[in-house]
Amino acid sequence: xxxxxxxxxxxxxxxxxxxxxxxxxxxxxxxxxxxxxxxxxxxxxxxxxxxxxxxxxxxxxxxxxxxxxxxxxxxxxxxxxxxxxxxxxxxxxxxxxxxxxxxxxxxxxxxxxxxxxxxxxxxxxxxxxxxxxxxxxxxxxxxxxxxxxxxxxxxxxxxxxxxxxxxxxxxxxxxxxxxxxxxxxxxxxxxxxxxxxxxxxxxxxxxxxxxxxxxxxxxxxxxxxxxxxxxxxxxxxxxxxxxxxxxxxxxxxxxxxxxxxxxxxxxxxxxxxxxxxxxxxxxxxxxxxxxxxxxxxxxxxxxxxxxxxxxxxxxxxxxxxxxxxxxxxxxxxxxxxxxxxxxxxxxxxxxxxxxxxxxxxxxxxxxxxxxxxxxxxxxxxxxxxxxxxxxxxxxxxxxxxxxxxxxxxxxxxxxxxxxxxxxxxxxxxxxxxxxxxxxxxxxxxxxxxxxxxxxxxxxxxxxxxxxxxxxxxxxxxxxxxxxxxxxxxxxxxxxxxxxxxxxxxxxxxxxxxxxxxxxxxxxxxxxxxxxxxxxxxxxxxxxxxxxxxxxxxxxxxxxxxxxxxxxxxxxxxxxxxxxxxxxxxxxxxxxxxxxxxxxxxxxxxxxxxxxxxxxxxxxxxxxxxxxxxxxxxxxxxxxxxxxxxxx
Numbered sequence: 001x002x003x004x005x006x007x008x009x010x011x012x013x014x015x016x017x018x019x020x021x022x023x024x025x026x027x028x029x030x031x032x033x034x035x036x037x038x039x040x041x042x043x044x045x046x047x048x049x050x051x052x053x054x055x056x057x058x059x060x061x062x063x064x065x066x067x068x069x070x071x072x073x074x075x076x077x078x079x080x081x082x083x084x085x086x087x088x089x090x091x092x093x094x095x096x097x098x099x100x101x102x103x104x105x106x107x108x109x110x111x112x113x114x115x116x117x118x119x120x121x122x123x124x125x126x127x128x129x130x131x132x133x134x135x136x137x138x139x140x141x142x143x144x145x146x147x148x149x150x151x152x153x154x155x156x157x158x159x160x161x162x163x164x165x166x167x168x169x170x171x172x173x174x175x176x177x178x179x180x181x182x183x184x185x186x187x188x189x190x191x192x193x194x195x196x197x198x199x200x201x202x203x204x205x206x207x208x209x210x211x212x213x214x215x216x217x218x219x220x221x222x223x224x225x226x227x228x229x230x231x232x233x234x235x236x237x238x239x240x241x242x243x244x245x246x247x248x249x250x251x252x253x254x255x256x257x258x259x260x261x262x263x264x265x266x267x268x269x270x271x272x273x274x275x276x277x278x279x280x281x282x283x284x285x286x287x288x289x290x291x292x293x294x295x296x297x298x299x300x301x302x303x304x305x306x307x308x309x310x311x312x313x314x315x316x317x318x319x320x321x322x323x324x325x326x327x328x329x330x331x332x333x334x335x336x337x338x339x340x341x342x343x344x345x346x347x348x349x350x351x352x353x354x355x356x357x358x359x360x361x362x363x364x365x366x367x368x369x370x371x372x373x374x375x376x377x378x379x380x381x382x383x384x385x386x387x388x389x390x391x392x393x394x395x396x397x398x399x400x401x402x403x404x405x406x407x408x409x410x411x412x413x414x415x416x417x418x419x420x421x422x423x424x425x426x427x428x429x430x431x432x433x434x435x436x437x438x439x440x441x442x443x444x445x446x447x448x449x450x451x452x453x454x455x456x457x458x459x460x461x462x463x464x465x466x467x468x469x470x471x472x473x474x475x476x477x478x479x480x481x482x483x484x485x486x487x488x489x490x491x492x493x494x495x496x497x498x499x500x501x502x503x504x505x506x507x508x509x510x511x512x513x514x515x516x517x518x519x520x521x522x523x524x525x526x527x528x529x530x531x532x533x534x535x536x537x538x539x540x541x542x543x544x545x546x547x548x549x550x551x552x553x554x555x556x557x558x559x560x561x562x563x564x565x566x567x568x569x570x571x572x573x574x575x576x577x578x579x580x581x582x583x584x585x586x587x588x589x590x591x592x593x594x595x596x597x598x599x600x601x602x603x604x605x606x607x608x609x610x611x612x613x614x615x616x617x618x619x620x621x622x623x624x625x626x627x628x629x630x631x632x633x634x635x636x637x638x639x640x641x642x643x644x645x646x647x
Contacts, residue, residue: 009078009541011047011124014110017541025545026107033106034059047107053130056108063099066092071109071123072132073308076274078123079112079536085121095585095638104546111546112539120539132283135306139287142298150335150343152327157197158391159330159350160263161256164228165374166195166388168243169381171234176241184225189218197388198224202328205320208273209533220328223271226528230266245492246499249469252375260331260350267329273321274534277308281318290348296323297341315342330391349391357424358395362431366395376422383415397431399438409450409486411475412439450476450484453493457481469496554584558635566591566634571612574627578605578614581635590616591632592625599636 015023023043030036030046034055046052060068071078074088089096100121103109108127112120123131157163170176176188184192200220206212211219225241228234232247251259272278280303288294300314311317319334323344326332331350335343349370356371366384368377370391377386377393383405384395402415415435420427453473455461458480464470473493476484485493490506497504561567562577566589569577581588582602591597600618607613612627 009110009122009124011126012044014122014124014541015044015047017543019543022543022545026105029105030107043107047124048126050130053127054134056106057131057134061099063096064102065099066096067099067103067109068131069135069307070096071121072128072135072280073306074276075123076276076535077279078125078128079539080121081535082119082121084535101546101548101550105548111542111544112536113542114538114540118539119542120536122536122539122541128279129283129286132280133287136280136284136287137302137305139284139294139299139302141302142294143288144293144295144343146293146335146343149333150337152334152336154201154324154327154334155197156333156347157199157202157328157330158388159370160198160224160227161259161350161374162330162388162391162393163196163198163224164231164233165377167192167224167228168233168248169386170195171241172243177239178236178241184218184221189221193218193221196220196224197330198328202324203271205317205324206271207321208271211530211532222529226270226530227263227266229528230270231262244495246495248378249375252373252378256354256371257351263329264331267325270528270530270532271322271325273317277303277310277314278322280306280308282322285346288346290346290351293335293343293345295341295343357422359424360419360427360431362428364397364431364434366393366397368393368395372422376418379418379421383410397435399441402435402438403441406439408488409475409484412436414475415439449487451487451490452478453483453485455481467500555637558584563635563637566632568632571627574630574633575605575612577633577635578602578627587636588616589634589636590625590630592629593631594629 018026027036027041027043027046034052036046036052057065057068070088070092071080074080080088085100100109104111104121109121109123112122114120170192174191176192177185179185198220200216200218203211203219203223204216206219225234229236231251232244233251235242235244254262268282272282281299284299284302296315296318300310300318304310319342323332323334327334330347332344332346337343352371354371354373356369358366358368358372358377360366366380368386372393380395383402384397385401386393386395388394405415406412412435416427416432461474461477461480461483465474473485473489473496474483478484494504494506558580562580578588582605585601587599587601589597589599598616598618600616602614603617603622604615605612613624614627614630615622615624
């Protein structure tokens with residue numbers, strides 16, 4: 001059985017673990033239940049369609065709604081182990097398991113299992129988010145209009161994208177050794193921590209194992225590096241950290257909203273506490289428009305109205321364990337008024353499309369506004385010294401750094417072009433002349449190590465000329481089948497070739513084993529530095545379509561006579577019938593010797609003072625009856641159990 005992470009399990013990923021036959025059975029059940037258009041047979045599309053999920057909610061019966069509410073208000077990330085489920089539903093109507101089975105047959109809840117046969121249930125993220133909206137009040141009830149930005153005692157971060165950018169630059173340009181345990185040397189941490197605006201004070205309240213026991217000094221840096229590993233931007237190369245150039249290009253080529261969504265999903269999975277009420281609050285937050293101030297106290301009361309149980313210190317916990325994290329990542333602003341009430345709002349900047357250009361003065365100083373595409377900034381970072389000034393980036397051209405770039409295979413023309421491509425105005429002519437002078441100095445005498453790339457025929461090079469990703473590597477073409485690349489570009493070209501489906505043959509006679517950097521030694525992009533333990537670890541999505549009788553298998557063991565015939569019984573048989581009805585929480589229809597007919601739920605059958613008594617709970621409360629008073633009886637099986645269990 002292949003394993004699927006239950007954490008934040010999504011519809012598309014989870015359906016990959018179901019066979020075609022199981023997916024078809026779920027589709028057939030949906031068609032039968034909701035009269036679906038049978039031309040729309042994409043299961044993943046259905047389960048993520050808000051209109052379909054609204055139809056599910058509107059047509060759900062009381063048992064199904066009870067189950068949905070339990071998975072939204074009680075299940076951590078939509079997950080219940082079977083043991084926890086049985087404990088949570090012990091005080092519910094016993095037949096709530098019928099609702100669970102129906103939702104499993106509709107694909108809204110999936111069965112998961114550990115290798116040693118422990119079972120659990122999970123509602124995928126998109127389904128849970130959509131159904132949560134039907135429980136929560138309108139989020140606008142918490143909106144407030146504030147005439148001024150409220151003060152807060154912790155400063156917000158400049159943005160996780162800029163913090164990650166700064167880390168990547170440092171790791172690219174410097175040796176970052178790691179210990180055998182994978183930790184960073186203290187002297188290196190002292191150089192990395194100042195690069196971040198995401199600080200330890202933003203993560204001081206985190207209380208997730210193992211972070212609750214971790215040393216708090218440098219925790220923000222550890223978390224940031226963990227995210228970089230999970231994105232695949234940073235890899236471990238033997239005894240040091242390195243960057244994955246191709247993954248960095250992939251990340252930088254995303255739009256700002258795409259980067260935010262990818263990062264938010266990671267942070268939500270890793271750092272949001274996994275408890276009954278946290279997801280509901282996070283989902284409520286996602287409905288709030290950008291730059292709209294919200295009252296935290298009002299939102300928490302709204303959750304209580306929706307049936308979500310909150311701890312006594314929910315207002316403090318939500319701020320210290322979640323909103324401070326988002327504040328440090330530059331995603332929200334926080335504030336408090338004179339009465340001590342807390343407010344928050346989303347920052348719009350991380351969601352805006354990059355569309356600005358930078359400004360360059362004749363001395364070579366650059367001012368880079370927040371909305372300049374990061375991929376362009378990464379390109380000039382090879383020959384331009386960068387530092388962060390709030391949400392601005394400052395750059396400065398230096399002769400030494402530019403000459404090093406030129407000596408590594410760059411060209412004067414490429415420098416000018418990279419500066420011009422995102423410049424908001426024509427480059428100062430004086431600066432272009434200065435770059436020319438620096439270039440002449442750098443190229444008077446050069447001895448450079450190069451790799452010669454040789455292809456089997458000219459078609460390869462011609463094809464690569466038409467792919468923008470290959471442009472930086474085709475600056476020194478020797479012939480239709482050969483070109484030079486600097487040593488520093490070898491790893492990047494190998495990664496790029498493998499991405500496009502080629503498998504280059506790399507001769508390593510000129511390199512020492514220590515200098516060789518391979519992809520195989522690093523962690524996969526979905527593994528970080530931190531292993532946060534959660535209750536659902538070790539569970540895998542199971543390929544199963546539950547039978548209708550699974551909801552209440554005991555029903556099939558009842559004699560049909562007990563449910564289909566209204567008749568008299570031998571005293572021993574009558575006691576057995578009533579005891580079984582008590583166990584299964586099924587009502588009985590009774591006719592007394594006085595001809596009176598009643599209906600109720602038997603809650604106790606006992607021997608008292610030499611007489612057998614049954615206590616029936618009905619419209620008029622609980623009342624005991626002597627069994628000898630009962631002339632006829634029948635167990636009443638509700639229609640939903642007949643439909644669900646086929647008894």
